[in-house]
Amino acid sequence: MATLQADLDSSAPRLLIVDDDKVQQLVLSRVAAKAGYRVTTAGSVDEAVKQIEAQRFDCIILDLLLNGQNGILVLGEIAARNRDTLLIVISGASAAVREQTLTLATHHQLDTVELPKPVDLAALRTLLTTDRDVVQPTCL
Amino acid sequence: MSLRTGQQQKPAGVGIADDLDLAWELAPPQPLVFAIESDPSTAEMILSAAARAQVRCEIFENCAALLDGLSHSMPDLLLLEVTTEGTTAVEVLHALSQRAYPGVLQLMSAPGVSMVQPVCQLAQLHALQVSPPLVKPVDRAALARMLGGLKPTVSLAKPQPIRLDDAIAKGWIRFWYQPKIDLQHKALVGVEALVRLFHPHKGLMPPSAILKDADDENLARLLHYALLETGAAGAKLADLGLKLTISINSTLEVLQALLTNPDQMDYFKSAERRRNVIFDVSEDNIAKSLPAAQAIGALLRSAGLRIAIDNFSGRLLPRAVLNDLAISEIKLSPKYVAHCHTKSGHANVCKALIDLAHDLQCVAVAIGVETSAQSEALRRMGCDVGQGFLYGHPLPLEQLIVMIHQRSIRHRSKAAAES
Numbered sequence: 001m002a003t004l005q006a007d008l009d010s011s012a013p014r015l016l017i018v019d020d021d022k023v024q025q026l027v028l029s030r031v032a033a034k035a036g037y038r039v040t041t042a043g044s045v046d047e048a049v050k051q052i053e054a055q056r057f058d059c060i061i062l063d064l065l066l067n068g069q070n071g072i073l074v075l076g077e078i079a080a081r082n083r084d085t086l087l088i089v090i091s092g093a094s095a096a097v098r099e100q101t102l103t104l105a106t107h108h109q110l111d112t113v114e115l116p117k118p119v120d121l122a123a124l125r126t127l128l129t130t131d132r133d134v135v136q137p138t139c140l
Numbered sequence: 141m142s143l144r145t146g147q148q149q150k151p152a153g154v155g156i157a158d159d160l161d162l163a164w165e166l167a168p169p170q171p172l173v174f175a176i177e178s179d180p181s182t183a184e185m186i187l188s189a190a191a192r193a194q195v196r197c198e199i200f201e202n203c204a205a206l207l208d209g210l211s212h213s214m215p216d217l218l219l220l221e222v223t224t225e226g227t228t229a230v231e232v233l234h235a236l237s238q239r240a241y242p243g244v245l246q247l248m249s250a251p252g253v254s255m256v257q258p259v260c261q262l263a264q265l266h267a268l269q270v271s272p273p274l275v276k277p278v279d280r281a282a283l284a285r286m287l288g289g290l291k292p293t294v295s296l297a298k299p300q301p302i303r304l305d306d307a308i309a310k311g312w313i314r315f316w317y318q319p320k321i322d323l324q325h326k327a328l329v330g331v332e333a334l335v336r337l338f339h340p341h342k343g344l345m346p347p348s349a350i351l352k353d354a355d356d357e358n359l360a361r362l363l364h365y366a367l368l369e370t371g372a373a374g375a376k377l378a379d380l381g382l383k384l385t386i387s388i389n390s391t392l393e394v395l396q397a398l399l400t401n402p403d404q405m406d407y408f409k410s411a412e413r414r415r416n417v418i419f420d421v422s423e424d425n426i427a428k429s430l431p432a433a434q435a436i437g438a439l440l441r442s443a444g445l446r447i448a449i450d451n452f453s454g455r456l457l458p459r460a461v462l463n464d465l466a467i468s469e470i471k472l473s474p475k476y477v478a479h480c481h482t483k484s485g486h487a488n489v490c491k492a493l494i495d496l497a498h499d500l501q502c503v504a505v506a507i508g509v510e511t512s513a514q515s516e517a518l519r520r521m522g523c524d525v526g527q528g529f530l531y532g533h534p535l536p537l538e539q540l541i542v543m544i545h546q547r548s549i550r551h552r553s554k555a556a557a558e559s
């Protein structure tokens with residue numbers, strides 16, 4: 001897990017990227033940092049849960065397939081601690097799995113958006129910058 | 141099955157020992173269990189427990205194989221392995237929720253698999269009957285008790301009918317095309333698009349399997365789909381230089397819904413599309429919807445569209461209704477066409493209907509033409525167009541095109557030989 005040191009003040013909104021693909025982490029981190037987020041990354045379900053327990057996030061980007069584990073496991077943790085967060089689910093999983101993930105996220109009352117893989121970075125940028133207007137930075 | 145002993149009186153003359161009768165005792169129906177299990181030893185245990193409990197059991201390797209099984213039969217119990225990765229379990233839940241699975245779902249997992257919890261939650265969200273998870277290694281006695289107490293209520297239930305919207309969404313609906321022949325000039329002038337249902341496992345099924353219980357909303361969906369499919373077919377035929385009308389079966393109610401839906405009417409912006417489509421509506425259906433007929437006639441005229449009256453006997457519709465509707469074809473009931481060359485009464489009816497069609501400035505179409513004698517009798521009566529097995533069975537578009545080529549070649553060869 002790592003935090004991208006952007007030239008941002010501490011009031012910048014926080015974003016967690018949960019993805020086991022390092023290249024994908026890097027690409028998404030850059031887009032998020034440019035959109036003004038302080039970015040933290042996690043490569044597994046356990047790392048993601050630790051991060052969510054440790055701090056609040058304004059936005060979480062979640063890949064569903066994580067080194068033989070299922071990203072769906074993180075939903076309960078997010079719902080327990082970060083219910084106001086924007087959840088962006090990115091996945092190359094089947095439509096059935098994506099649909100069930102959204103069903104469970106809705107059940108947990110999470111504000112969820114789905115972006116299929118490969119991620120359309122322009123769409124992600126728009127999502128992150130648009131959302132900045134409505135999401136207030138979270139203070140610890 | 142076993143031979144049952146009994147004391148009933150045996151029919152005389154049957155040479156069998158007196159203490160036997162010939163009644164076969166049918167074995168009681170066995171419950172059905174499906175399982176998704178990747179561990180061979182657990183799968184083996186399930187199979188042997190099922191055999192002891194006289195339960196039919198099928199083990200599937202993955203979700204796709206299970207879906208295949210579910211399309212044949214619905215199990216009373218589904219044993220579902222939940223792995224750490226859990227994707228298969230989530231996909232299975234999706235499939236079960238779509239089918240409103242009424243049986244029991246039993247989850248099984250190795251100890252400490254955290255995916256069990258979200259899978260349980262999802263099962264409950266979908267109102268599935270999920271039992272408390274079994275932890276591996278599965279307790280043989282618990283499994284035996286579960287299978288022993290199973291009743292075949294779900295597996296013996298009548299299969300759910302195929303829904304029309306479902307069949308359209310899954311691509312099971314196709315259209316086959318039957319030629320319509322100009323009887324006077326012996327030329328192809330149009331085709332009728334006929335619905336065919338191709339089930340991935342049951343094969344070609346009668347259209348009644350989906351049409352008999354379909355409501356107007358789903359029939360409207362089918363009509364919209366038919367317009368798109370036949371539009372593409374019409375374009376292919378036009379590329380070959382064939383400008384043919386395409387008849388599509390519908391009802392007045394569904395047509396009214398189409399004609400009052402601006403989004404769907406966008407399809408008819410092109411004058412060519414309006415010219416090429418004829419909606420076949422049965423005389424029965426029009427007779428049942430008489431109050432709406434006038435309004436629908438006005439809508440049809442303003443849209444520049446036409447209908448054909450299918451299975452027309454001339455006995456159900458007053459002339460005023462025929463004048464109100466934008467009719468382009470009268471399709472003679474095959475009941476009269478069948479005997480038009482042998483029974484003078486039927487021939488007279490056919491002639492009267494053909495004359496009525498011409499009086500209404502419509503094309504007279506004979507349907508169900510099966511013999512040359514019928515075709516010739518109809519031609520002599522002045523019938524314009526014939527449709528039936530004599531001219532061609534309904535065929536997929538590609539085969540129809542091949543048939544058109546073959547007949548065209550034969551026609552040219554014959555003409556050349558004659559000249």
